[in-house]
Amino acid sequence: MRVIFDPTQISRPTAIALGNFDGVHVGHRRVIAPILPKALRDPSLTSTVVSFSPHPQEFFSQKQRLLLAPFDEKVALLKLLGVEQLVLLPFNADLAKLTAAEFIQKILIDSLQVELISVGFDFHFGQKRQGNVTDLHNIWGDRLTVIPEQTMQLNDPSPIRISSSNIRVALAKGEVDLANALLGRPYNLVGKVIQGKQLGRTIGFPTANLDLPPQKCLPRDGVYAVKVNISSSPKPIFGVMNIGLRPTVNGDRRSVEVHLFDWQGDLYDQELNVDLVKFIRPEQKFASLDALKEQIQSDCQTALTYFAVLA
Structure with a gap:
């Protein structure tokens, strides 16, 4: 998949899915789905996801927005789907002041040469979000696909809307099952292993400290059962992960540490892809390291029992 920042490099004409994603x-x-190569009847069209950088809300608030999938993760996920190119429009003052009509003409028609469009039902564009799907339909007609509101029926009697906002809420509560269901995949943390204080080794539970992108949205502080993919291992490895300040040892910054079951070897500088499987408990402060060690043993057993049920 090609990632395009320069509009002169875009492969045209295009079939586009438009949104933040x-x-x-x-x-x-x-x-x-409607713009993927396997869905297109016209092979001359390039399947294209059109998104914005930075996120429009980040531009207007001037505050960094935490993301479910920072740039590298988004690229990897879109590539897996079979998207041919990702076009990132620079969301700046010039783009923000374009009217809906100007956005259609300058971006969609002149720059992208759009032939087919797919958007969500609530997609808006242009200055003050004045443009909507009706404006797109007036030009593209039946070449526009509008996906209606997507919901999912889970344990709650009322269906829940599938949205990035609801996924964030679920993660903030430690509701991993709900977040994973809405994502359609496990929520994951991808980062390199860096040097830590190596306290875990002293109590018999060595951990790998992850360096994550600063924009990555972290779930609720606490302990999780996780499945970890490492390039040096042919199969996933189970383990437990702690996110938090480590109050028992007077930690002063949030860290993400993973303890792997049945693993020996140096992990420094290796990239770990950690899938969240189950929330075990919130972070808490213990009276001693012995008490902490006893709780970690219990956490590991809880995780192993859960993985055994899944097997």
Whole structure:
């Protein structure tokens, strides 16, 4: 998949899915599906996801927005779907002041040469979000696909909307099952292993400290059962992960540490892809290292029992 920042490099004409697509969740994939190569009848069209950098909300608030899928993760997820090119429009003052009509003419028609479009039902564009799907339909007609609101029926009697916002809420509560269902895949943390204080080794539970992108949205502080993919291992490895400040040892900064079951070897500088499987408990402060060690043993057993049920 080609990632395009320079509009002169775009392969045209295009079939586009238009949106922010943070997380590339179930709803996003339904928006993207109609423009994938296998769905297109015209081989001359290039399947293209058109998104914005930075996120429009980040531009207007001037505050960094935490993302379910930072740039590298989004690229990897779209590539897996079979998207041919990702066009990132620079969301700046010039783009923000374009009217809906100007956005259609300058971006969609002149720059992208759009032939087919797929969007979500609530997609808006142009200055003050004045443009909507009706404006797109007036030009593209039946070449526009509008995906209706996507919901999912889970344990709750009321269906829940599939949205990035609801995924964030679920992660903040430690509701991993719900977040994973809305994503259609396990929520994951991808980062390199860096040097830590190596306290885990002293109590018999060595951990790998992850260096994550600063924009990555972290779930609730606490302990999780996880499945870890490492390039040096032919199969996933189970383990437990702690996210938090480590109050028992007077930690002063949030860290993400993974303890792997049945693993020996040096992990420094290796990239770990950690899938969240189950929330075990919130972070807490213990009276001693012995008490902490006893709780970690219990956490590991809880995780192993859960993985045994899944097997």
